[in-house]
Amino acid sequence: MSNLPIPTPVRRLKHAAFSLLPGRIGLRNRACLRRLRPSVSPNAFRQALERVTPESVCLDCGANLGLYTRPLAERAAKVYAFEPDPWTAARLRENTADLGNVEVIEAAVGASEATIALYRAHGFEADPEGGSVSTTAFAEAATTDLTTRIEVPQIDLIGFIAGLEAQVSILKLDVEGAEVEILERLLDHAALAKLDHVFVETHELHIPPLLERTEALRQRTAGLDRPHIDLDWR
Numbered sequence: 001m002s003n004l005p006i007p008t009p010v011r012r013l014k015h016a017a018f019s020l021l022p023g024r025i026g027l028r029n030r031a032c033l034r035r036l037r038p039s040v041s042p043n044a045f046r047q048a049l050e051r052v053t054p055e056s057v058c059l060d061c062g063a064n065l066g067l068y069t070r071p072l073a074e075r076a077a078k079v080y081a082f083e084p085d086p087w088t089a090a091r092l093r094e095n096t097a098d099l100g101n102v103e104v105i106e107a108a109v110g111a112s113e114a115t116i117a118l119y120r121a122h123g124f125e126a127d128p129e130g131g132s133v134s135t136t137a138f139a140e141a142a143t144t145d146l147t148t149r150i151e152v153p154q155i156d157l158i159g160f161i162a163g164l165e166a167q168v169s170i171l172k173l174d175v176e177g178a179e180v181e182i183l184e185r186l187l188d189h190a191a192l193a194k195l196d197h198v199f200v201e202t203h204e205l206h207i208p209p210l211l212e213r214t215e216a217l218r219q220r221t222a223g224l225d226r227p228h229i230d231l232d233w234r
Contacts, residue, residue, distance in 0.1 A: 012036050027211050031204055034232060041199060041233045045170075048197040048228070052076050052169040056196075061109045061157065062174035064088060064132055066095040073099045076169060080160075084108035084118055084152045088132040108137060109157040109173075111181040120148035136176035142206045157182055162191040174201040174233065180213045183229075187220055195227040201234050 015033040052058065052075035060069045063081035065088065073079045079102045083089040089106040096102045108116055121143040124131035134143040137154075161168060173179050179200050186192055204214040214231075221229040 008036060024211060027215050028205070028208075031211070031214075035205070035234075039232055039234055041230050044197075044228070044230055045199055045233075048170055048199075049075060051196070053167075055166060056169040057164060057166045058170045058172075059157075059161070059168060060172050062172075062176065062201075063092055063104070064174075065129070066092050068172055069096055069102055070099065072170060072172075073102050077101060077166065078103070080105060082107060082109050082155065084154075085120070085132060085135045086150070086152075087128055088135070091129075091132075105155065106152075108152055108154040108178065109160075109175055109182065110137075110154040110178050111156065111158065111185045112154070113156040113159070114154045115151055116154045118150045118152045119144045119146060120150070121145060124148060134176065136203075136207075138177040138203075138207045140207055140209060141177065141203070158186050158189050158191050161186075161194055162189070164194065168195045169197065171195055171198045171227075172233070173198065177203045177207045177210060179203070180210050180217065183217050183221075184213070187217075192227065198227050198229045199233040200229065200231050202231055 012033065015029045049071060054077055056076050057078040058072040058076040060072060060079060060081040063069050063083045069079055069081045081092060081102055082105045083092050084107055089104060093104050096104065108118065116137050118135060118137055119139060121131040121134035122145045136144060139146060179202060202214050204210045218231055221231065
């Protein structure tokens with residue numbers, strides 16, 4: 001049997017057909033179908049970036065090596081860049097050392113303050129830069145290597161936002177599954193009013209227990225005018 005991937009048009013038709021089924025099968029296929037569509041997030045992010053004011057702050061949660069930290073820092077008064085993995089946080093500090101308005105916070109973000117277990121991806125030691133994008137607190141994630149457990153601090157992100165004096169122009173949330181609980185709490189919190197744009201990468205395809213909760217978040221955020229919440233960041 002061939003191991004070649006199914007051509008995208010065929011995959012799209014397959015997922016479209018199965019997306020009509022009830023329950024988890026339909027939900028998963030709808031999620032797969034969304035991933036095959038061209039993302040409008042890059043254009044939306046650029047437009048949001050143009051509206052960042054010199055008085056505002058931006059939050060880069062799951063900053064990784066700082067690819068988005070730098071353009072945020074060029075526009076905002078302050079950027080808080082959260083990165084929990086010690087190896088990745090060290091590289092992030094190196095990559096943003098010339099940016100005086102960037103504060104690297106070596107911690108995970110979540111819906112509460114805690115100490116959590118973090119897991120790296122399989123093959124991290126051979127390719128730490130490539131593997132750094134898959135570090136997660138979810139042992140159920142498809143990429144997780146359970147032998148790589150690290151204890152790290154977790155910041156209460158909603159409390160952090162509530163404590164800021166400035167408006168948050170952009171919140172980028174790429175936190176390998178933690179986005180679900182954060183958004184569930186944030187949508188019911190007064191801190192939501194302090195946000196202008198939220199860009200989120202969801203991970204329900206790699207962390208199956210998040211499938212229904214992520215779909216519920218899509219339904220809750222679909223009618224919001226402000227903040228603008230994009231759940232298809234990738």
